[in-house]
Amino acid sequence: MTRTGIAVRLAALALLVAAPVVLDTYRTFLLTEILIFGLFAASLDLLLGYSGLPSLGHGGYFGVGAYAAGLLALHATTNAFAQILVATGVAAGFAIVTGVFAVRSRGVYFLMLTLAFGQLLWVLALNWSSLTGGSNGIFGIPVATLAGSSRWLAAGDHFYWYTLCSFLVGYALLKLVVLSPFGRALAGIRENEARMGSLGYNVPLYKLAAFTIACSIAGYAGALACQQPKYFSPDGMSFDVSAVAIVAIVIGGQRTLIGAVLGSAFYYVVRDQLSDLLSSHWELALGLVFVLVVYLLPDGLVGGARRLQRRFAR
Amino acid sequence: MTPALELENVGRRYGELRAVDSVTLAVEPSSRHALIGPNGAGKSTLFHVISGAVRPTSGRIRFFGTTVTRTSAHRRTQLGMGRTFQHSSLFDGLTARENVAIAVQRKLGHAPNPVLPTGRFRDVDARSEQLLELVGLADFGDVDAGSLSYGHQRQLEIALALATEPRLLLLDEPTAGMSRDEAHRFMGLIGSLPQELTLMIVEHDMDIVFGLATVISVLDAGRLIASGPPEDSRGSAAVQEAYLGPGDRMEQLFTA
Numbered sequence: 001m002t003r004t005g006i007a008v009r010l011a012a013l014a015l016l017v018a019a020p021v022v023l024d025t026y027r028t029f030l031l032t033e034i035l036i037f038g039l040f041a042a043s044l045d046l047l048l049g050y051s052g053l054p055s056l057g058h059g060g061y062f063g064v065g066a067y068a069a070g071l072l073a074l075h076a077t078t079n080a081f082a083q084i085l086v087a088t089g090v091a092a093g094f095a096i097v098t099g100v101f102a103v104r105s106r107g108v109y110f111l112m113l114t115l116a117f118g119q120l121l122w123v124l125a126l127n128w129s130s131l132t133g134g135s136n137g138i139f140g141i142p143v144a145t146l147a148g149s150s151r152w153l154a155a156g157d158h159f160y161w162y163t164l165c166s167f168l169v170g171y172a173l174l175k176l177v178v179l180s181p182f183g184r185a186l187a188g189i190r191e192n193e194a195r196m197g198s199l200g201y202n203v204p205l206y207k208l209a210a211f212t213i214a215c216s217i218a219g220y221a222g223a224l225a226c227q228q229p230k231y232f233s234p235d236g237m238s239f240d241v242s243a244v245a246i247v248a249i250v251i252g253g254q255r256t257l258i259g260a261v262l263g264s265a266f267y268y269v270v271r272d273q274l275s276d277l278l279s280s281h282w283e284l285a286l287g288l289v290f291v292l293v294v295y296l297l298p299d300g301l302v303g304g305a306r307r308l309q310r311r312f313a314r
Numbered sequence: 315m316t317p318a319l320e321l322e323n324v325g326r327r328y329g330e331l332r333a334v335d336s337v338t339l340a341v342e343p344s345s346r347h348a349l350i351g352p353n354g355a356g357k358s359t360l361f362h363v364i365s366g367a368v369r370p371t372s373g374r375i376r377f378f379g380t381t382v383t384r385t386s387a388h389r390r391t392q393l394g395m396g397r398t399f400q401h402s403s404l405f406d407g408l409t410a411r412e413n414v415a416i417a418v419q420r421k422l423g424h425a426p427n428p429v430l431p432t433g434r435f436r437d438v439d440a441r442s443e444q445l446l447e448l449v450g451l452a453d454f455g456d457v458d459a460g461s462l463s464y465g466h467q468r469q470l471e472i473a474l475a476l477a478t479e480p481r482l483l484l485l486d487e488p489t490a491g492m493s494r495d496e497a498h499r500f501m502g503l504i505g506s507l508p509q510e511l512t513l514m515i516v517e518h519d520m521d522i523v524f525g526l527a528t529v530i531s532v533l534d535a536g537r538l539i540a541s542g543p544p545e546d547s548r549g550s551a552a553v554q555e556a557y558l559g560p561g562d563r564m565e566q567l568f569t570a
Contacts, residue, residue: 200391
């Protein structure tokens, strides 16, 4: 890593840590949402960008994590870490069971299967009312506790810092995976799946592992998404959620992880601004903005930034 | 000695078509076994059946005494069966070095590691470099596989196959599409491979076949019509007919 690279990262980190001091409560809340959704989108980038596995059902596993954390909070423990751990584990369990079928396919078939599983999980959340509260979702979730006390996470700014720490841990895990030999194997699967078998790789097993890791991190982010508003409903895991994550990856630049986070920030900020400005027509305007961005920046925000950097370096 | 590879009545049907028809064959360890035959004889299908890419519809395959008829392709590679493809099958978007490293890290048992950065595995880097050098690509490690010249891509194919440290190496038309010069250099590389390595090669170029092979098997319409030392197939009437149809142009084929 270059000295500039380290400096940029440290500056970004410092800004993120200091953000609540400068921003008002609403914007801090928005930034919290961005971090949570950004981590979720980054976990999808592991599949879509790095492994060439376009999942359309990622939101389903996000929801599984959110419900697991919320139900645990309602019925068992308010311990924040326990909720995150269980959410991650339950999402991993669902990922293994569904992934066994999904990883046997590729390309458009993988797309259709993951779409089906995502919808299945959504319908499950909608119809299993006794557990999930149906379309109303689960609410009245007690504040998550750290070291047995709810005092710390009750304040908005504190929850932001807690989310920032959780985000960094989840992000670091994803980064380790993509830089590891396992990540290199995923690149091989993306580039030429058939060849991997003849090199001795058990390809379905590697795909299943990638799918499970990505869905676990989605569940991990889901737990955070339930802890903040202390509420979660099937809307939070619908097809839209999966689709927006893909949009965020494309806008930010795929196969970069950070692009997914920047794309999420872009989406949330633009949506926020446009919905103030245009009330109900904001989705149309949002669509136009996205078309423009994709047209002007084919490699996304990160690709654009790299090109700028190269121009200045000369 | 246990044969490296034994095929027992191996067949592969596609509907009514018998692409491979009851082939029985033994490949001796350390031999250089060439598989020849006219286009559409079933050579590639037989290779796919041997390597596990295609399941046989009948018969039995043994690899150094172990039955592998129903064994998956990746497991066969782990057992020591390496192969190259007729049309280069590489990781086009990755550098030549990364291509080899993917194969090497699996062989060295590091591939499942999801937490340590790849740079920490010096053994993978060293071995990858060694293989690039062996196939003559030491100066092309940083070039994307997709941007390499055709001949270099074929060399990289060999490096990938060798990285799996095979006991039996299947080469499917390795010099197809190469210039005379490239093919010549390429055969030097094949000739320099360790003697213990068993080679099975599908090849159309008869100079190469007779320059390399210790045994030649001839396939026609899915059936094995001859198998033995090169001298035998040179004189075999059945081989002549399979290649050229009835007639006396045999001389042209083998002296051209």
